[in-house]
Amino acid sequence: MSSQGQMDLVLDRDVRDWVLVPLTISIFLMMLIRQYVTQVFLSSNPSGGVFNPKEFREKQIMARAGLLKQTCGYLSDSAFKARKAFFIAKDTGAFHKKPEQKSAQDQLMNNPDVMTDMMKKNLGGLVPQLAMGGFVSYFFSGFIMGRIPFPLSPSFRIMLQRGVDLPSLDVTYFTSLSYYILLLFGLNGTFRLIFRENTVDESQMMRQQMAMGGGGMGPMGAPDPAKAFEAERHALEMLDYKWKLDGIEQQAAAVMQQQLGGQPKHQTPRKSPRLKSA
Amino acid sequence: MAPQKPLGSDFYLPTSLRNNADVINFLRTSGSLVAGLSVGILGVTGWIGFLYYAVVHALISGLVILKAGHNPQQYFQSRSSLFLGDVFSQTSLLTFILFWTVSHNFVHLF
Secondary structure, eight states, X not given: OOTXXXXXXXXXXXXXXXXXXXXXHHHHHHHXXXXXXXXXXXXXXXXXXXXXXXXXXXXXXXXXHHHHHHHGGGSOHHXXXXXXXXXXXXXXXXXXXXXXXXXXXXXXXXXXXXXXXHHHHHHHHHHHHHHHHHHHHHHSTTOEEEEOSSOOOGGGHHHHOTTOOOTTSOXXXXXXXXXXXXXHHHHXXXXXXXXXXXXXXXXXXXXXXXXXXXXXXXXXXXXXXXXXXXXXXXXXXXXXXXXXXXXHHHHHHHHHHHHHTOOOOOOOOOXXXXXXXX | OOOSSOTTTTOOOHHHHHHHHHHHXXXXXXXXXXXXXXXXXXXXXXXXXXXXHHHHHHHHHHHHHHHTTTOGGGTOSOHHHHXXXXXXXXXXXXXXXXXXXXXXXXXXXX
16 A cells, blocks of 8 residues: 555445444434533532522622613713712722622632532533543444545544554545544534533533633633722713714604604704603 | 704613523524534535635524614624624634534545
8 A cells, every 4th residue: 555545445344334434323322412411410400509689689780880881872971870889989888898708719719619619510521521431442443434535634633533553544534533633523513503502511521620620710711800890980980971962852853753754844943862761 | 943853762781682692692693503514514625614604694684684774783782793892703703613523524524
């Protein structure tokens, strides 16, 4: 066989019938089982924490501040000032209080349950994966199973021909172990078609673990609430208030005239941009 | 000084935006799946297969715009995310490659 890869291998049909088909089906079914087990596990243990009204209140305050930042142009001047005072007035403002919510770091230190939960979740993802890998390498190791239908550079050899050490083999042939990995990642999209947002995402989990190992941020990626309060306060202080409903009455009248199909009447040039506030 | 754009045209509901993104994602993934299967069954090999992938996704973009009534700004915040957002994403590309490979192997190789 030449290393140019011009010569094609003849693969036995039995390899397809006894390796390719059963391997595909078994991996698909195992992924299905894992999906359902995870769903059951998650639904039996919703959120896990104790409901704390103060923490909930703080989250709502953050959400309201965000909303105010986004849509302040539609509030009248006094209404805007009142809201801003509620958030950032000295001593009494909501963002000057010390946040009740603990940072994720503190939670980890003080509450061993959080740690156990996280461990369980990680293991729950890891164990089936190891089991499947073991299953594949036990029953189907060492087969050359098929061919990728497009050319690749030789550097993909490690990725595609895991378990078979033949440097003269054309790169596009792949082995059973690599096929398993390809299925593991490639079927993700298909599962998302079926289960929509409930899908257990393999690669996302891996990325999360990676980020955790890197460990600049706190675990779970949640920012420190005290810092978040501070940042929100500064953002509100810098907020530039601009009234957006200037001349809204004339605009509304023009739109209504247009809708009614009548001639626009003579408009009295009034200058009262403020709506009546309730 | 009337504003150029109608009032409230820059408001987007986050839930609706997410829903729209989900719909697009669903379309892209299923499009990749069907494209991969058909390309594999037809026996296409080489880089031409990716041309089919591009064609299918261009078709999907066109259909979405048609469905949105030539005014996708009403449903999506940015045009580029509608056209390119999921085309080069890991999920849809991997789905395409996987189904291409599998159907090609099942039908042609052995």
